[in-house]
Amino acid sequence: xxxxxxxxxxxxxxxxxxGGRWKVLILRELFIEVRxxxxxxxxxxxxxxxxxxxxxxxxxxxxxxxxxVYAEVPPKVEYSLTPLGETLKPVLDAMHDWGLLFLQHRETxxxxxxxxxxxxxxxx
Numbered sequence: 001x002x003x004x005x006x007x008x009x010x011x012x013x014x015x016x017x018x019g020g021r022w023k024v025l026i027l028r029e030l031f032i033e034v035r036x037x038x039x040x041x042x043x044x045x046x047x048x049x050x051x052x053x054x055x056x057x058x059x060x061x062x063x064x065x066x067x068x069v070y071a072e073v074p075p076k077v078e079y080s081l082t083p084l085g086e087t088l089k090p091v092l093d094a095m096h097d098w099g100l101l102f103l104q105h106r107e108t109x110x111x112x113x114x115x116x117x118x119x120x121x122x123x124x
Contacts, residue, residue: 017062018088022047022055024095027081027088030065034080064088 018024022044029035029043041052056079059065064085070076081088 014091017064018091020055022051023059024092026052026055026059027064027085027092030079030081030085031089031092034078036076036078040079059085 018027025044026040029040035043037052037056040056041047041049044052047055056065056067060067063082066080066082066085068078068080070078
């Protein structure tokens with residue numbers, strides 16, 4: 001039986017590059033400014049040192065993040081976005097806009113369900 005590689009769609013490729021709980025949040029921080037490891041960890045409440053290291057390494061391997069090591073004692077390491085990483089800004093902006101729209105939709109739906117429930121109680 002022949003096994004064929006499934007062609008990957010572009011959306012799936014994007015999700016693979018920035019998916020998961022932390023990568024988008026790391027990108028958000030790096031869009032603001034260059035950050036050191038400790039700054040990133042403090043700004044991402046709940047992320048462990050191991051997870052942050054892993055996510056940064058994956059993003060560096062994918063060409064999204066640049067790791068700059070300065071020959072100092074103690075060593076200084078800074079993370080920034082590569083030009084490829086910068087191209088994700090409109091993608092994240094679109095995700096942000098959609099998220100606001102979705103929250104608004106959910107709030108409107110919840111409010112209408114609440115008022116429907118009140119109407120039903122009055123009709124009993």
